[in-house]
Amino acid sequence: MILVSSCLAGLAVRYDGTHCMNQKVCELIEGNKAIPVCPELLGGFPTPREPAEIIGGNGEDVLDGKAKVIEKSGRDVTELYINGAYSTLKKAKEVDATVVVLKESSPSCGSSMIHSGGFTGQKISGSGVTTSLLKRNGLRVLSEEQFADYLK
Ligand code: SF4
Numbered sequence: 001m002i003l004v005s006s007c008l009a010g011l012a013v014r015y016d017g018t019h020c021m022n023q024k025v026c027e028l029i030e031g032n033k034a035i036p037v038c039p040e041l042l043g044g045f046p047t048p049r050e051p052a053e054i055i056g057g058n059g060e061d062v063l064d065g066k067a068k069v070i071e072k073s074g075r076d077v078t079e080l081y082i083n084g085a086y087s088t089l090k091k092a093k094e095v096d097a098t099v100v101v102l103k104e105s106s107p108s109c110g111s112s113m114i115h116s117g118g119f120t121g122q123k124i125s126g127s128g129v130t131t132s133l134l135k136r137n138g139l140r141v142l143s144e145e146q147f148a149d150y151l152k
Contacts, residue, residue, distance in 0.1 A: 001034070002100070003034065005025075005038065006019075007021075008021065008025040008102075009022075012047065014047070024147060039130040044084070052070060052071045052081075053117045055069070055070045059132035059133075063085075070117075085129045088134065092134060099142060109131060111127050111146070112125060112126075113126070
């Protein structure tokens with residue numbers, strides 16, 4: 001089974017109430033080969049919600065207690081992000097996921113890029129909190145772009 005970001009599956013769960021539907025991911029869902037998951041909703045957030053970014057590092061640093069996830073207005077939401085990551089890991093184990101396809105650049109789901117923490121649109125290399133935890137537990141995580149190459 002493949003676990004995929006819900007927003008890639010066309011579900012309007014992004015912070016601003018939108019989705020970023022990916023045709024290949026939708027085909028997996030329609031073929032019963034994938035299950036959608038949104039780490040931020042599993043962590044306890046509603047949709048819509050405030051944008052948040054990792055401040056002081058990347059998802060690895062958040063897991064190690066060296067960086068935080070902060071909403072634009074300043075609320076520390078680190079614990080909710082970590083809860084969402086662990087809930088996603090639990091789900092991945094339950095469905096025996098072999099591959100996980102997550103939305104690039106998100107503070108939860110990014111796999112090679114995340115926002116810089118300044119709420120300026122600038123990106124830096126690094127992975128999100130959920131991606132970092134899944135990788136630490138041996139799961140193969142791909143972005144939607146990497147997944148397109150993976151299918152070739
Ligand atoms: Fe949810 Fe991840 Fe999509 Fe953000 S990027 S809306 S956390 S599935």
